[in-house]
Amino acid sequence: MQPCSREMQAMNPLLNPAQQLPLQDLQSTAHQQIQNPHFDPTASHDDFLEQMLSPLSSCSWSDLKSPWDPPKSDETGPPNVGFHYDEVLASKLRQHQINGGDGGGVSSPATAAIKMMAQQQMMLPGRGVAGMPLSLGSSGAAGSHHQNDIIYGSSFKSPNQQGGEGSMQSLYNGFSDGSLPGTNQTQHFQHPQAPNFGATAGTVMNQSQASGSMTPAQPKQRVRARRGQATDPHSIAERLRRERIAERMKALQELVPNANKTDKASMLDEIIDYVKFLQLQVKVLSMSRLGGAAAVAPLVAEMPSEGGGDCANGGGSIHRNSNGNQTSADNDSVTVTEHQVAKLMEEDVGSAMQYLQGKGLCLMPISLATAISTATCHSRNPNKGGGSHPLLQSNGEGPSSPSMSVLSVQSATRGNGGLDGSVKDAASVSKP
Amino acid sequence: MNKYNPPRMNPSSLRSRFATRFLRTLSKINAQKPTSSSSPTEIFRRYRRIKAAADKSMAYSVRSRRTWSRAMLWKLRTRPCGRRSVKTSTIIKSREARKTRHEKQNKNTTTTTTTTTGEDGVVFGVEADELRELVPGGEAMDLYNLLDETAHYIKCLTTQVQVMKKIADFYSP
Numbered sequence: 361m362q363p364c365s366r367e368m369q370a371m372n373p374l375l376n377p378a379q380q381l382p383l384q385d386l387q388s389t390a391h392q393q394i395q396n397p398h399f400d401p402t403a404s405h406d407d408f409l410e411q412m413l414s415p416l417s418s419c420s421w422s423d424l425k426s427p428w429d430p431p432k433s434d435e436t437g438p439p440n441v442g443f444h445y446d447e448v449l450a451s452k453l454r455q456h457q458i459n460g461g462d463g464g465g466v467s468s469p470a471t472a473a474i475k476m477m478a479q480q481q482m483m484l485p486g487r488g489v490a491g492m493p494l495s496l497g498s499s500g501a502a503g504s505h506h507q508n509d510i511i512y513g514s515s516f517k518s519p520n521q522q523g524g525e526g527s528m529q530s531l532y533n534g535f536s537d538g539s540l541p542g543t544n545q546t547q548h549f550q551h552p553q554a555p556n557f558g559a560t561a562g563t564v565m566n567q568s569q570a571s572g573s574m575t576p577a578q579p580k581q582r583v584r585a586r587r588g589q590a591t592d593p594h595s596i597a598e599r600l601r602r603e604r605i606a607e608r609m610k611a612l613q614e615l616v617p618n619a620n621k622t623d624k625a626s627m628l629d630e631i632i633d634y635v636k637f638l639q640l641q642v643k644v645l646s647m648s649r650l651g652g653a654a655a656v657a658p659l660v661a662e663m664p665s666e667g668g669g670d671c672a673n674g675g676g677s678i679h680r681n682s683n684g685n686q687t688s689a690d691n692d693s694v695t696v697t698e699h700q701v702a703k704l705m706e707e708d709v710g711s712a713m714q715y716l717q718g719k720g721l722c723l724m725p726i727s728l729a730t731a732i733s734t735a736t737c738h739s740r741n742p743n744k745g746g747g748s749h750p751l752l753q754s755n756g757e758g759p760s761s762p763s764m765s766v767l768s769v770q771s772a773t774r775g776n777g778g779l780d781g782s783v784k785d786a787a788s789v790s791k792p
Numbered sequence: 793m794n795k796y797n798p799p800r801m802n803p804s805s806l807r808s809r810f811a812t813r814f815l816r817t818l819s820k821i822n823a824q825k826p827t828s829s830s831s832p833t834e835i836f837r838r839y840r841r842i843k844a845a846a847d848k849s850m851a852y853s854v855r856s857r858r859t860w861s862r863a864m865l866w867k868l869r870t871r872p873c874g875r876r877s878v879k880t881s882t883i884i885k886s887r888e889a890r891k892t893r894h895e896k897q898n899k900n901t902t903t904t905t906t907t908t909t910g911e912d913g914v915v916f917g918v919e920a921d922e923l924r925e926l927v928p929g930g931e932a933m934d935l936y937n938l939l940d941e942t943a944h945y946i947k948c949l950t951t952q953v954q955v956m957k958k959i960a961d962f963y964s965p
Contacts, residue, residue, distance in 0.1 A: 599935070608939035615946045628919035635926045638949035639811060645956040646843040 811955045813849035850952050860945050863929025
């Protein structure tokens with residue numbers, strides 16, 4: 361088996377993409393071959409073919425067989441031209457190997473090659489015998505597919521100007537990946553174009569590489585589906601779950617007023633803030649029934665305009681909510697309170713708010729305060745000169761209605777950067 | 793305008809149900825305490841009572857169709873027992889109640905609190921917990937149901953606020 365081993369060694373560098381020298385040798389020999397449209401068995405050809413063909417019988421047939429197992433089953437005359445072609449060649453080669461014994465006879469590989477060439481020429485316009493063993497060898501090397509084929513493609517590109525590219529392509533395609541559908545190869549057959557050779561070879565290579573398997577067509581499509589979408593049940597369930605949650609988020613968005621959907625997290629924050637706000641409003645409203653102590657928390661402004669609209673014709677006679685105490689704030693105490701609040705706000709806004717709460721006051725912007733004062737001053741009997749003071753206003757009313765206590769602090773002067781995001785410079789107004 | 797015709801409201805809508813109940817309770821409260829007391833504790837108590845009345849009437853309007861209403865009703869019922877232990881006991885009670893109810897429905901609620909945050913927890917970890925605190929009865933719910941409950945809760949809260957606002961406006965001079 362020494363010649364076999366020698367030829368194996370010769371094959372090995374062929375299989376190894378890193379070594380270019382034997383490839384160049386092959387290229388040169390192939391070059392010589394290809395230039396002749398007909399196969400002329402010369403001595404160099406014989407040696408070359410002997411090198412190529414004999415080790416293939418011993419070692420790499422198994423490798424070569426594996427990609428083509430399904431198409432090999434039908435050798436008679438399938439419409440799959442590419443497969444068939446490859447099969448025929450392979451079977452011819454195999455038969456020759458069996459018949460001709462080991463690679464002793466010089467002429468036998470040549471005759472085999474001649475037969476194959478004849479076959480080729482019958483089926484295809486062109487040559488490519490040299491290409492065939494080369495690509496056979498290349499197909500044997502699964503890992504080095506990429507580079508080998510591209511090398512071959514590029515090497516055979518220039519010599520095959522005359523139109524053998526189609527056959528080269530077909531051979532190449534057929535040998536490199538048997539998984540391509542036959543239509544691709546027929547296309548390659550029918551449209552041999554020199555500039556596209558490298559490109560199609562590249563795309564074919566990419567496809568075969570991307571599929572990652574040499575399986576026939578049907579499993580390949582499944583592989584492709586798996587890449588785009590998840591097909592295992594867990595991810596499907598997760599996807600469904602995420603979609604449902606997204607639906608619910610959209611429904612919530614419509615309820616919550618500030619619904620510019622940037623992302624889920626901020627949307628959730630908005631929702632949380634809104635729920636807090638509503639709960640606070642309920643608190644404030646229930647407080648206001650009592651009258652008097654107005655300040656719940658200076659977090660939210662209740663616009664007086666929202667209160668308009670139809671009155672609730674809810675019930676029969678209901679006692680007027682008796683108001684609580686009135687925050688009697690004289691002017692002196694007002695200024696004192698003001699200063700206190702101002703001082704507190706410098707340190708900590710929260711404590712300032714608590715102080716206000718303790719006093720029964722709350723915070724609101726001046727514009728709102730003026731609006732309220734002008735609106736309410738007409739309807740009520742102003743007990744005190746409410747609204748005169750620019751900063752602090754407290755309207756005390758009689759027992760008929762609960763009082764509305766308002767404290768407005770000039771937030772601008774205080775530099776309201778310390779307030780929380782939700783506070784802004786608003787205040788809670790307890791409406792009577 | 794001479795005659796003010798309020799638009800016809802659906803008598804069985806959430807809003808009208810809540811309004812009737814709430815006004816009834818309010819009148820009861822007012823009947824109890826005709827004179828206003830000036831002490832802050834009294835005021836505070838009254839405020840609490842009114843707020844409880846509002847929440848209770850809202851919860852009753854929703855009946856027990858919603859988890860949050862059930863939880864709120866539990867909370868309101870166990871409130872007089874104790875202030876501090878209310879929260880934990882209501883949580884436990886609501887969880888148990890929900891478990892017994894949902895076990896019939898083959899729904900696993902208690903074990904989903906921690907595990908659900910694993911899947912979507914990367915996105916919703918902190919906010920979901922916060923939302924659970926806000927929405928009554930939200931502690932033992934997975935994210936999906938939590939969002940559903942939140943939507944309904946927001947709707948009810950807005951109704952509540954609107955009605956109370958209008959009552960306040962109506963009765964203010």
